[in-house]
Amino acid sequence: MLKGKRNIVGATLWVILLCLGPVCHAETQPRAETILASVNGVAVTARDLEWETAHFGADLRLRNQMISKEQLNTLNAQLIENLIERELLFQHARKSKIAVPPQWVDAALSDLKTRLGGAAALQNYLAAVGKTQNQLKDRLRTGLAVRRLLRRQAVRAIRVSEAEMQVFYRQHPEFFERGEQIRVRHILVSVKDWDDPNQPANALNKIQGLKMRIEKEHDFAVLAIDHSDCPSRIRGGDLGYVTREQLVESFAEAAFALPQGAVSDIVSTRFGYHLIQMVERRPPVPIGYKDVREKIERTLRRNKENAAIKGYVARLKSQAEIQRFMSAQ
The missing domain is CATH 1.10.4030.10 (Porin chaperone SurA, peptide-binding domain)
Structure with a gap:
């Protein structure tokens, strides 16, 4: 997220x-x-x-x-x-x-x-x-x-x-690198009010059911279109390429740990419960x-x-x- x-x-x-x-x-x-x-x-x-x-x-x-x-x-x-x-x-x-x-x-x-x-x-x-x-x-x-x-x-x-700037650029390559990017899909079952015990429980039941369907080889993108509460559902849950810094911490930890094609366990954030699918990775690249x-x-x-x-x-x-x-x- x-x-x-x-x-x-x-x-x-x-x-x-x-x-x-x-x-x-x-x-x-x-x-x-x-x-x-x-x-x-x-x-x-x-x-x-x-x-x-x-x-x-x-x-x-x-x-x-x-x-x-x-x-x-x-x-x-x-x-x-x-x-x-x-x-x-x-x-x-x-x-x-x-x-x-x-x-x-x-x-x-x-x-x-x-x-x-x-x-x-x-x-x-x-x-x-x-x-x-x-x-x-x-x-x-x-x-x-x-x-x-x-x-x-x-x-x-x-x-x-100009010489000073070029020397600084050569001596500090770690400052001038686009970090690793990943392309992921996700399904969000949102929780509007965590203080209402029924909302988290109902959302968790729903996301568990979706995970079982994915494990039975249902198409992740189709399930995202039909069931996700995130606006990305119109793209099959596709968030495009993102960096770690753009993501909520718990979401980022789960997403970046996935091998290509894999689906995460259920991930909880302040927005609700997620399932994440790794689509593709881009390694870090130097910035010109x-x-x-x-x-x-x-x-x-x-x-x-x-x-x-x-x-x-x-x-x-x-x-x-x-x-x-x-x-x-």
Whole structure:
């Protein structure tokens, strides 16, 4: 049974935080505010960390990723270090007189609103991080300034040569291979409600009867047309060529274990009960260089940019006056 594709967005913690702007200086800090660090005389406070933690959690949810409160608490030291780095970058962006046009900020806010799902969702986001819309715009503005600084100082001159891409392609053949594919037919007897004991029992009885008929050499495709609950029944249950990653795990394990022409035992998935017939296998095949050239270029460029940014930040930190007073509990 085919499964849906996941939209998984991966990013390093410091890059996620960097994109959102520096310590918020517009706030008036209480006199008793706990100072966690100082960057060229500018304080990084416990309130900054509290806001940063809220933003980080909200941004993960925006990317459909989840993290527990306990896991967030263990990230405090890294979050503080990110606050230090972003404050330092913001200071250098101001020194470099990097301007951010208002329309860029409006566009960034509009994009965030769209990704969140509209105006109401944006208000929920602001409530979750404890900020006003103007404070969020300040954060976006300074984040854009830092991005411009990094592009100007660290990544503008980065190039990826044809020779580098070809070497990477030759040295990593395992990255550029279409996995084994199989062509299978299946019969599905669906279970709509697993909590209703009658539905699984009735479905199991039906699939057992179909298996007995197949063992008596009834045609699998004909039985699929007559009895399967899957839309593939119109093709005799034929799913075409599929990879392991396209299939629900239990279905994939059973299907890929079959020799050609064989029929599986009864397989249970969240959709119901299945019988699977192996039709044909296609072995793994290499993907041509031309088909993956752009992907290789993006990968190598991203790696170079990350290394250049980290090196640039490290140089700024070595020249700055940074004090770390305590860790947040």
